[in-house]
Every structure is written in structure tokens, then in C-alpha cells.
Amino acid sequence: MSVRLALFGGIYNNYLALEAALEAAKALGVDEYYCLGDIGAFGPFPNRSFPLLYENQVHCIQGNYDDSIGNQLDNCQCGYTDPRDNYFAQISYDYTLENTNADNQKFLQSLEKEHVLEIEEQRILLCHGSPRKTNEFLWESTTPLHFLDIFFHQREVDCIAGTHTGIKWHANTSLGQFVNVGVLGRPENDSTTNVWFTTLDISRDGIQHNFHPVVYDYDRLSREMQMEGLPDEFIETIQTGRWTTCLEVLPQKERQRLNH
Amino acid sequence: MTSESTTARVTLSHLDELWFQVTGTRCNLTCNHCFISCSPHNNSFGFLSRTEIQKSLEESRQLGVKGYYFTGGEPFLHPEMVEILEDTLKIGPATVLTNATVLKDEWLQRLQQAQSKSRYSLEFRVSIDGFDAETNDPIRGEGTFARAIRGVKKLVHTGFLPIITATRTWKDSEDSSMLSGFLSMLKQQGYSQPRIKLLPTLKLGAEQNRSGGYTDQQRVTGEMLQDYDRSQLVCEHSRIVTTRGVHVCPILIESPDALLSNDLATAAQKPYTLGHGACFTCYQYGAICSNISTGSGPSGASA
Ligand code: SF4
Numbered sequence: 386m387s388v389r390l391a392l393f394g395g396i397y398n399n400y401l402a403l404e405a406a407l408e409a410a411k412a413l414g415v416d417e418y419y420c421l422g423d424i425g426a427f428g429p430f431p432n433r434s435f436p437l438l439y440e441n442q443v444h445c446i447q448g449n450y451d452d453s454i455g456n457q458l459d460n461c462q463c464g465y466t467d468p469r470d471n472y473f474a475q476i477s478y479d480y481t482l483e484n485t486n487a488d489n490q491k492f493l494q495s496l497e498k499e500h501v502l503e504i505e506e507q508r509i510l511l512c513h514g515s516p517r518k519t520n521e522f523l524w525e526s527t528t529p530l531h532f533l534d535i536f537f538h539q540r541e542v543d544c545i546a547g548t549h550t551g552i553k554w555h556a557n558t559s560l561g562q563f564v565n566v567g568v569l570g571r572p573e574n575d576s577t578t579n580v581w582f583t584t585l586d587i588s589r590d591g592i593q594h595n596f597h598p599v600v601y602d603y604d605r606l607s608r609e610m611q612m613e614g615l616p617d618e619f620i621e622t623i624q625t626g627r628w629t630t631c632l633e634v635l636p637q638k639e640r641q642r643l644n645h
Numbered sequence: 646m647t648s649e650s651t652t653a654r655v656t657l658s659h660l661d662e663l664w665f666q667v668t669g670t671r672c673n674l675t676c677n678h679c680f681i682s683c684s685p686h687n688n689s690f691g692f693l694s695r696t697e698i699q700k701s702l703e704e705s706r707q708l709g710v711k712g713y714y715f716t717g718g719e720p721f722l723h724p725e726m727v728e729i730l731e732d733t734l735k736i737g738p739a740t741v742l743t744n745a746t747v748l749k750d751e752w753l754q755r756l757q758q759a760q761s762k763s764r765y766s767l768e769f770r771v772s773i774d775g776f777d778a779e780t781n782d783p784i785r786g787e788g789t790f791a792r793a794i795r796g797v798k799k800l801v802h803t804g805f806l807p808i809i810t811a812t813r814t815w816k817d818s819e820d821s822s823m824l825s826g827f828l829s830m831l832k833q834q835g836y837s838q839p840r841i842k843l844l845p846t847l848k849l850g851a852e853q854n855r856s857g858g859y860t861d862q863q864r865v866t867g868e869m870l871q872d873y874d875r876s877q878l879v880c881e882h883s884r885i886v887t888t889r890g891v892h893v894c895p896i897l898i899e900s901p902d903a904l905l906s907n908d909l910a911t912a913a914q915k916p917y918t919l920g921h922g923a924c925f926t927c928y929q930y931g932a933i934c935s936n937i938s939t940g941s942g943p944s945g946a947s948a
């Protein structure tokens with residue numbers, strides 16, 4: 386017996402990518418769908434992702450953005466410290482808060498911050514940033530394996546899945562495996578326009594992860610972002626696959642790899 | 646008498662950052678704002694040996710340390726600095742705080758190789774205190790601007806993206822004009838996507854003589870810590886190793902009460918009561934010593 390899960394990272398209002406990812410996941414024969422949080426941000430028409438999540442019974446974890454929108458806080462709690470990054474983050478936050486309807490806000494408020502699954506004798510912890518902090522950035526190049534082992538030890542799980550950084554990665558440590566599932570909301574700063582989701586195949590023998598690229602109608606998304614008056618810098622990212630904001634949180638290696 | 650509730654006691658939540666004062670108080674420069682008064686002749690703290698550091702690195706794995714930080718003085722005065730960073734990159738990410746005036750191409754090439762073999766990042770934080778010699782050199786010394794810029798170019802040339810840190814020796818309101826001055830200067834020097842971090846000064850060491858120390862009122866109290874996000878304070882998630890032992894944070898190494906133990910695990914267990922003026926600066930500015938660029942926290946030993 387093997388169970389296949391689809392794990393979606395931040396959606397950031399990119400309902401077109403979510404639609405494409407759901408279709409791709411269905412074609413892969415996925416048994417259950419999960420979203421690891423940050424349903425809003427960045428893109429247009431915040432209410433459009435929700436019907437897709439409800440209809441397909443996507444089980445959602447609360448990200449920092451969802452906590453902020455659900456509780457109508459002043460900002461997104463993304464954890465940026467650069468003034469320019471914060472300036473742009475605030476534009477998308479104010480837009481998303483204003484345009485998310487009351488029912489959807491209530492839904493966001495009701496979400497749990499983490500979820501532990503027990504499937505085929507494997508224990509899997511789903512969270513947004515890290516098991517200890519919703520908005521912690523766990524980058525591949527700044528997260529030692531012995532640091533992750535503290536979580537595997539404390540939480541007695543075999544696998545931890547998170548998102549938040551926007552760039553997927555996977556590591557086996559001596560006590561378990563960690564997977565950052567990537568995001569659907571915007572491309573990975575690798576000069577390609579596609580986005581990513583992850584599947585886990587879970588059996589008694591172990592957990593196998595796979596990353597899947599998602600191609601979607603980014604021209605349409607760009608047009609809609611323009612219509613909604615969202616910043617040109619965001620549209621440029623969708624069009625070129627290169628980040629124009631939120632760069633200051635990137636560590637040396639991720640930044641260097643992507644030639645910034 | 647201060648009651649327990651008004652004592653500003655901070656307990657370590659997790660040892661995220663392990664610092665090494667690798668070259669003690671020895672520096673090739675004598676900046677007039679250096680908060681531990683480093684100089685070519687200040688030997689009050691000595692050099693840590695590679696073996697001592699290896700021992701701490703090993704110990705740190707059990708404690709689940711998230712990142713390693715190297716400061717001085719000037720770390721690259723250490724004859725084995727390259728090897729020490731190579732050792733570190735085998736187990737986790739490393740950040741080195743340098744004045745960039747003594748860097749050699751050959752070292753940087755070796756370090757770039759070590760980084761590409763490792764899964765982890767090596768970050769350089771380079772201290773420059775003005776975007777031209779006229780503003781930088783009066784603080785850091787004659788000719789230091791040109792030498793530091795040469796160092797930055799070497800780093801960029803070998804593929805590193807140094808974080809330029811500038812101590813705020815100007816008024817807070819001038820931040821944005823200083824920032825754009827730095828940006829255009831660095832771009833002109835060929836660093837196309839510069840990372841910059843502004844830091845407030847700490848009124849300790851040489852800086853105390855420059856601008857005056859803290860008043861008695863500038864202290865953190867227990868009340869002030871209520872509802873305050875303590876993770877903003879370095880002592881909530883860090884410790885530093887020097888030749889004297891393990892201290893609460895990189896800022897207070899000269900205060901006897903900040904020396905917690907000889908051993909990392911014990912020092913990690915010990916809470917600390919914030920009793921110094923410098924704690925007041927941390928409290929005000931927060932997020933000190935982290936790598937995220939252009940944040941507004943005070944520097945560690947600023948190299
Ligand atoms: S100087 Fe800052 S980091 Fe050090 S003990 Fe005081 S508050 Fe903590």
C-alpha cells in the first residue's frame with residue numbers, strides 16, 4: 386500500500402497556478418491535497434483561490450499571511466527587514482486584506498498552524514515556516530542537518546514539510562527528512578516562469594518525494610495584475626521568473642546560484 | 646531591591662547562533678567607534694586555536710546550532726582562518742565579519758571552493774563607514790576606504806556577495822541619503838546588486854570616548870520586557886566563545902558578569918539579567934548581528 390499526497394506551498398493569490406497544479410495532481414492519482422499556507426499575497430483577485438480549495442478538499446495549514454488576513458492585522462508578518470522589501474510587501478498586503486471577503490477571512494482565521502499525519506506508520510509534520518515558528522525562513526544553505534534533527538527528536542516525526550521561503554529543497558538527516566515544497570504563487574527566481582508543487586509517496590518502507598513543475602497562463606495573470614493596479618515589479622517577476630523584491634532575505638548561496 | 650518581576654532576565658530559547666571571537670581584540674585597524682577598542686596592540690583577548698574551535702563545533706552539533714559567526718578584531722589576521730572556515734562549512738553556514746583590508750585572492754578562491762563543495766553559505770560582512778574616503782577615513786583610519794573597497798572588489802570578483810555594514814555615525818534621518826550614496830558608490834565599483842546593512846553605534850570601548858557613554862536611566866527593566874519580542878535580542882539565541890570562556894553575547898565580552906561558563910552547554914542553560922547600557926541599544930534597535938541586509942540593528946564586534 387502506498388498513499389500519494391500533493392503538497393502545495395504559498396499560493397499568493399495565483400489561482401491560475403493552483404488550478405493547473407490541481408489538474409496535474411489529479412493526473413498523478415493523488416489521494417489527498419494539502420496547502421502549507423499563505424493563500425494570499427502578491428497576485429490578483431484574492432477570493433478566486435478559495436472555491437478551488439473548498440471544492441477539492443484541500444486541507445490548509447495557516448501561514449503568517451493567513452493569520453494576518455484572518456485576524457486583520459496591520460501587516461503580513463513575512464519577516465522582511467529591508468525597507469524596500471517591506472514597502473512592496475505592504476502594497477500586496479493592503480490589497481489582499483481589502484479584497485478578501487469575510488467568509489474567506491473567517492476560513493483563514495480558523496486554520497491550524499501545523500498538522501501531524503500518520504500514514505502507513507510514518508509520521509509527517511506539515512507546517513508553514515518551521516515547526517517552531519510560522520515565519521521562520523529555512524533555506525537550504527542556512528539550515529544545518531543537525532539543527533533539523535532537533536525537530537525530528539522533539540516531535541518524533543519521520544518527515545517535516547514546510548514552505549515560506551519560495552524555493553524548494555529536500556534533505557535527509559540522520560533522524561528524518563525535510564522537504565520545502567516550493568510555492569505556487571511565483572516562480573523560483575531561476576529565470577523560468579513555471580512554479581512548483583511536491584508529492585509524497587508514503588508506504589511502510591519510507592517516504593519518497595517528487596517535485597513537479599507547473600506551467601500555467603502567466604500572461605493572463607500578468608494582465609489581471611495590471612488591471613488590479615498591482616506594482617510593475619511584481620508583474621516583471623511573473624513574466625521573467627526573476628525576483629525583483631524580497632531579495633534581501635536570500636542567503637549568499639541561493640543568491641549566487643541565481644546570479645543576483 | 647528589584648523583585649523577580651521587574652528583573653530583566655533573558656533565558657536562551659535555543660542556541661541558534663554560535664559566535665567565535667577568533668582573533669580576540671587584535672585588529673590591524675584602530676577605529677574610533679570600535680566598541681571593544683581593538684587595535685594591533687590590544688591583547689586582552691587572544692586568538693582561538695583551530696583545535697579549540699573544532700571542539701566547540703563538535704559540541705555545537707548536539708545543541709542543534711543553526712549558524713556560526715566569526716569576529717574579532719580582524720578574523721583574517723588568524724593564520725588558520727581559511728582552514729577554520731573550511732571546517733565550519735562542513736557542518737553549517739558561516740558568517741565572517743571583516744574589515745576586508747587584508748584579504749588575499751588565494752584565500753578567497755579556496756573559500757569559494759569550500760562553499761561550492763558545501764551545502765551551506767559563507768557570508769562576508771564588510772564594515773565600511775562612509776561612501777567615500779572623506780567620511781570613512783576619519784572613523785576607520787587613513788587610507789582604509791580605498792583598502793576596504795579593494796577587498797570588496799576581490800570578494801565580488803571571486804563570486805561572493807558581501808553584506809556591507811555601516812555603523813550609523815550620522816543622524817537617523819539621514820539614513821536614506823546615506824543608503825543611496827552607498828548604493829551608487831558600490832555599483833560604480835562593479836558590485837551590481839549590493840547588500841547593505843546599517844547599524845547603530847554601541848557606546849562602549851572607543852565609541853564611549855567619542856560620543857559619551859550611557860546614562861544611568863538607559864537600562865532595560867523587567868517591565869520593558871513584558872510584551873516585548875525577546876527574540877530581537879542576541880542573548881536570547883546566541884553565545885560567544887573567546888579565550889576566556891563562553892560569554893552571553895558578542896557585545897559584552899569585557900564585562901565580568903557576562904562570562905557565563907567554560908563550557909557551551911552550561912552557558913546555554915544560564916539566563917542573563919540585562920544590566921548594561923548596551924542592552925538598552927539592543928532593546929531599542931533589535932535584530933542585532935543578523936545577516937539580513939539594511940536592517941537597523943547594532944553590529945557585533947564590528948571588525
Ligand atoms: S548587550 Fe544586547 S545581546 Fe548582550 S546581553 Fe545586553 S541585550 Fe543581550
Ligand code: SF4
Binds near residue numbers: 675676680683717947
Ligand atoms: S571596528 Fe572592526 S575594524 Fe575597526 S578596530 Fe574594531 S574590530 Fe577592527
